[in-house]
Amino acid sequence: MTAIAAQTFFLMPIPPTPNGRLHLGHIAGPYLRMDMLGRYLRSQGHRVDVVSAVDGFDSYVLWKALQEQRTPEAVVRDYHGQIAHDLRALDVEVDDFLDLVQGPYAQQHARNAQRTVERLVALGVTQSVVERVLYCPDTRRYMAGAWLLGQCPYCRAGAGGYFCEGCGALFRPEAMLDPQPRMGDSPLHWVEVESLFLTVAHPEQLLQRMATSGAPASIVEVIARFLERENGRVRLTAPGEWGVAWSPDRFGNPRVLFESGWEYALTCADRSQEQAPEHGHAMLRSSEVTTLVSFGIDNAVLLLAGSVAVMDALQDHRSFDYVLTNYFYNLQGAKFSTSRLHVVWAADIVEKTPATSDAVRYFLSRESPEHGETNFAVEEFVEVVNVDLAGALDGRIDLALAVLDHTRPQSIDPALWPALELAVTRLGQAFRLDAVSVREAWDVLHQWMQRPDLDVTQPAHAYLWLKGLAYLAAPIMPRLAEYLWQRLGHDGLPLIQALRAASQPRPQTSARPRFAPLSPAALAPCLPASVVLAGATSDA
The missing domain is CATH 2.170.220.10 (Methionyl-trna Synthetase; domain 2)
Known part of the structure; x- marks a missing residue:
């Protein structure tokens, strides 16, 4: 496998408006896709900084403050914390998540924005x-x-x-x-x-x-x-x-x-530069950092036209190198709506039900709204988890782990390597920077999970399949991937450089992540009253 030259990446998921929590419609679009890309890039040995903020000066914050009879500053502070919790609950990693209304970078953010417009006027x-x-x-x-x-x-x-x-x-x-x-x-x-x-x-x-x-x-x-x-x-x-x-x-x-994304890019890149000064400011033309932003189509004109125009006009700055766009994600065929409470809050689905973060991420990747509107159908989510994960995958992992040899180092049988190499290549194609497709990444993983030509009761096949599963699952199901990688004798998270390296499997020392079987009734605690299912009730 050809060695990959390490690069530095700056990723900015679109700052959400802190007038409420994040629901699965938010996660399925810009946040999960950017997280998966960041995890994939890290698995290739690259440095990745993910920095975002909340869009605290959106006028919808004022409306929420009026509804809740609080100051807008209090609204921003509260929902900034709740949004950060929703991201963590689904293992969406953000290195820094800033409150630019009142946090330590608020004054710097204001100066960045004001000085930029002053420069545009002077030009x-x-x-x-x-x-x-x-x-x-x-x-x-x-x-x-x-x-x-x-x-x-x-x-x-x-x-x-x-x-x-x-x-x-x-x-x-x-x-x-x-x-x-x-x-x-x-x-x-x-x-x-x-x-x-x-x-x-x-x-x-x-x-x-x-x-x-x-x-x-x-x-x-x-x-x-x-x-x-x-x-x-x-x-x-x-x-x-x-x-x-x-x-x-x-x-x-x-x-x-009128905030349109460029000002957040400047401040978030400032924060990224503090962590790695040697790489320079990501939004300057002199920087060699590769930059990406993710957002929904409702922000397309604002972020693309606004940010590209401003950065180009500044002459010494540049807009984002690549963009990840997504369409809307619906719930039971109707648009997610915070005002109508037609939502499934991100943290609730894993904290109030047996569903795991890996299971939710797996399904959302399968249904990614990257090319058009898609839908979170509760019955379909239940079926996919029960059949793909709690059923087939859990059982196959048990069989494979049971035959691993813990007494000596093992390596992938050269005769079996081409099967994994093809999957690795396809995963790389799914994460091409100008055409990122998490649905394609999901398809690569899904096919590997089922590989009928691999008999996981044979030690050589089991070692290959588990190693491939850990690597291919890392962007989508990070908890399972990390567990399997360490059971195979590696430390940390899956890395492509270690894929062919010999390792000595370890005996089980901690319970492995499992996928609990689901039912509509089990999901009721996170479902809104607007979702009525056969066999399920909701108290939301």
């Missing part, structure tokens, strides 16, 4: 645009972001704020059809506000860069339409007071910076 690439926004003088709220509901001006689907989840469009509040205040603000009248925009000098180059970064053609098309509609302008400020402050406009309206 002459910005433009002030007068636009109209509905305003309520009694509540002092501008009807934008979380406060505005209506219909998308392009596809006429129901929309809120600046975005349409139906077609992915990003638009100005004044373009919203049938605009309505979410909270019934009254009286309302139109006011003129002055907002700062960045002018994209070469839209065609920006679109080409997105295409080569792994963004699907459908998303690049949405961004192309956005740039055409907006005459190549990307928003930098918005009216309001919650956020990183910018100077008031000439009409006296307060303004904040």
